[in-house]
Amino acid sequence: MSAANAPGVLSMAGGIPAPDSFPVARLAEVTDRILSRSAAAALQYASTAGVPAMREAVARRAGETGAPVGPERAMVTGGSQQGLDLVARTLLDEGDLVALDDPSYLGAVQSFRGAGARLLPLPTDRDGMRTDVLAERLAAGARPKLVYVVPHFHNPTGGVLTTERRRDLAALADRYGFLIVEDDPYGDLAFDGERLPSTDVHGDRVIRLMSLSKTLCPGFRVAGLTAPAGLIGELVAAKQSSDLQTNTFGQHVLAELLGDPAFLPAHLARLRTLYGGKARATAALLRERLPWLAFDDPRGGLFFWCSVDDPRVTSDLLYAHALAQGLALVPGAPFCIEQDGSRLLRLSFATLDEEQRREGVSRLATAFDKARADAH
Template identity: 35%
Template sequence: MEYKIASHIAEMKPSAIREIFKVLADPKVIALSAGEPDAASLPKEEMAEIGAEIFANEAAAALQYGMTEGYQPLRDLTKKRMREKYNIGTDDDELIITTGGQQTISLFTQTMIDKGDTIICEGPSFIGALNAFRSFGANLKSVPMDDEGMRMDKLEEVLATTERVKFIYVIPTFQNPTGRTMSLERRRQLLELAKKYDVLILEDNPYFELRYEGEPVPTIKSMDTEGRVVYAGSYSKVLSPGMRIGYCIANKEIINRMVVCKQVSDVHTNLYFQMLVAKYLERFDLDAHIADMCKLHKEKRDAMLNACEKYFDKRVTYTHPNGGLFIWCELPEGYDSFKLCQLITEKKVACVPGNAFSVDESAVCNGFRMNFSKPSLEQIETACARIGEAMQEFLK
């Protein structure tokens, strides 16, 4: 039988990262392709203690349906923490618990985008977001970055010459895939441009608490006085990726519409894990836990930067992120990182080629992404040595 797949889905390609996971079936392959924290940093003992108590005392509640908006204690605790600690959220805002930060991106796009509308994003940008935008028939426009993040001069050029722009998508802090952080001045300029051209901003901020050095930069949402910024947050990078607990803070009107979309998607996020996170926040010190995570991940980041300096061809540049999970490498202009990543795979190391993060996946990209949080210190050293060998062969 011939299946007539919807045109906007038929044109989509599987996530390059998920395809790379197939290579990882070989236990000898060192994965620098992940996007998750070190498993040793996850609070397993605390979660086990809380989980046992939930099933001993509140099993009926944990195993039943819940509210689409989310488990109320978790919503209240998240609102309180984000408002008091980071000045995120106003009296006109509301919060919904989502199934990971990815669902915030999907629900907001579903809420706002008609087929043919335009979304502006950083170039390069997060694969999951790009595919979510494509799945709803959006046109994508990318804006180049430098060490301070998205270039505002180029952004205004796109805004001034592009029709039907609905929102600008940014990952301003420890960006995926580059690890870069948008400067405070750029954040202010971004908000002013959004006001000038009357578009929304989707601020995706899953990594911002994983800071290893430097001073924190205020979120764009914390500077928003018009309800123009939609904030996507997540507990994935600080508690557990597998629990899939995210949240969105936005104007009540937007949240109400997203609730309707969620009701026809998954009804509500896993209630047991919502309860688990809420009770963790009540009982334990999340900030102290994050501080411990940062010590562990900083050691790995430093090890990878040292290994890059030691093994990589001097013509190859790479970012020096102050936090997050990723380092972005760039070959000299004209070289295709996809071909290099194929060669790296032959040496039993997995990286993600830059074209996977591009609006035009078929275009040649000279960048590739490496993750330092998942591999061990020994694996980081070995992997970078192998990548260095591949570079020498490839750059001949």
């Protein structure tokens, strides 16, 4: 991220939402209203589990996108990454096994390893985690405590876990006793507007991490988490010893914004149009200028997951030359656990405008030519 923020560098690296996606005018209205009506509460300490109105908003959104959940099973976290960290620190002991896609979200890999867990990498494809392979590993004796999934527009691969695989995953959780950690920051960013229900409609052994960073804004660091009733108290206690509470003011602002039933559908429709247009324009440009780059068109989310179709050029070499040209991207290897990521890379299409997009792709074309020359 530091390289991506350097002067003159165009970034196709981080999963950063487009600044013009933020609902600035509505946030300004709500902020003024809160400061004039309830400033004392919004600027004060709050419950570790979250401001009641925000817990209700989390529970309401969980029910709209999955199984019904009461606010007593919801809590507010400082971004979904904190939710992931709380789950890892609370539920995992040294040596416990966690199953996850390979490749997988780097923040999850780091959290699980930081908690002392062993990782069970599973193959993944366009339809998400290969639950048939998970079933084989379980039948052979593997006993994960957690199975981690990004069900929509997986980071980095872009896969979407199918309804059949969600059903299979829930059935395996019931049979073998593991918990499913469903991390879903991109579910509302389907370009066609279609969103599959959470895995929790198929079983009750699901912890949901519900980010608002990609759909509203990341600056408030406010996210939701829902969990089975027997776990939520442990997670709240772990949060209390970590940071006491999540940003009170941000909770008040977002709870009021989400309390307007007309706001979110219209806002999400605008985001799908915005990011869908960026993805299509980027795909056309990549195919026109970079015939050596292979990828599937994104169906949602913020990324292209690409492979370099030249055995002489690794993604690390391409990354170094791209940075020298003033373009930041992410090589594939850090996402990979056992899979060979040496010719994979992730490109974000979210933040560049049309002029920057053309310039970025031009810099990537130059970087490839220099990397290929170096490889001889």
